[in-house]
Amino acid sequence: DAEITQSPRHKITETGRQVTLACHQTWNHNNMFWYRQDLGHGLRLIHYSYGVQDTNKGEVSDGYSVSRSNTEDLPLTLESAASSQTSVYFCASSESLAGAYNEQFFGPGTRLTVL
Amino acid sequence: GQNIDQPTEMTATEGAIVQINCTYQTSGFNGLFWYQQHAGEAPTFLSYNVLDGLEEKGRFSSFLSRSKGYSYLLLKELQMKDSASYLCAVRGTGGGSYIPTFGRGTSLIVHP
Numbered sequence: 001d002a003e004i005t006q007s008p009r010h011k012i013t014e015t016g017r018q019v020t021l022a023c024h025q026t027w028n029h030n031n032m033f034w035y036r037q038d039l040g041h042g043l044r045l046i047h048y049s050y051g052v053q054d055t056n057k058g059e060v061s062d063g064y065s066v067s068r069s070n071t072e073d074l075p076l077t078l079e080s081a082a083s084s085q086t087s088v089y090f091c092a093s094s095e096s097l098a099g100a101y102n103e104q105f106f107g108p109g110t111r112l113t114v115l
Numbered sequence: 116g117q118n119i120d121q122p123t124e125m126t127a128t129e130g131a132i133v134q135i136n137c138t139y140q141t142s143g144f145n146g147l148f149w150y151q152q153h154a155g156e157a158p159t160f161l162s163y164n165v166l167d168g169l170e171e172k173g174r175f176s177s178f179l180s181r182s183k184g185y186s187y188l189l190l191k192e193l194q195m196k197d198s199a200s201y202l203c204a205v206r207g208t209g210g211g212s213y214i215p216t217f218g219r220g221t222s223l224i225v226h227p
Contacts, residue, residue, distance in 0.1 A: 033214065042202065042219035043158070058214075090157060097206075097213040098145065104215070106157035 002027040006091050006107040014115055019078040021110050023091030031094045032074040033104065034058075034066060036087040043090065049074055050097075081114045088112075117141040119218035121203050126224045127193055135188045135201050135221045143208030148215055149177050149188045150202040158202055161188070190223075198225045 004025040013019050025032065034046040045058030047066040055066050063085060065077045078085055088111050092104040118140045127133040139147070146165040150158040164170055164179035164186060176189040190197055200222050204215035 035217075040219065043204075043217040045214060045216075048214055102146070103148065103160035103163060104158075106159070108157050 004107040006110050010111045012113045017081050021076045023074045025093045029093035033092045034076045035090045038087050083114050086114045117205050117216040121218045121221045124222045131193050132191050137186045137203035139184050139205045141207050145208045146206045147186050148204040152200045193225050
């Protein structure tokens, strides 16, 4: 069965370190997304990609970067981790952005703590 | 941009019916989603509305009124496992607006 996975599931790091969160999907979806979820804010979009070599900034992109070298993976990098980036991070993918089959499929999430 | 409003928390009794409302303001509208998220888990898709009216799927139904910027999710015959957060997400038109914007979610507590 197709799936979307994230690793690690839990991560503790220190302020100033570079951290990369992995996201891998086997749906063969072109569209991939990274969100963070914090109490009182809901899901907020960090970065998204419509296909290989395409990346775009979302609502809360400062301090984060992504790269898309293949269809399956969209790693999220925190260049210099800050305590404000302590959050739960969800990766998602979707087949299309309009019409049928446009729902997003979410990974299990990564809980990141920055000390 | 989009502004989405839903109640923070609701409680209901097992076996009852509950309606979770979502109101939105958007410069362009291209669909509304409802997702369910159990504590510590990923959101999962429940329903999608792009035209006015009611979409029924088992115990869950979703309604949309585009002219009023309003949707609701109706859960019938509530079960304890329905205790979860319910997220309303609206998709706009043009560029990044095609990506749904999520509301803050409604935490539903079902008690015996």
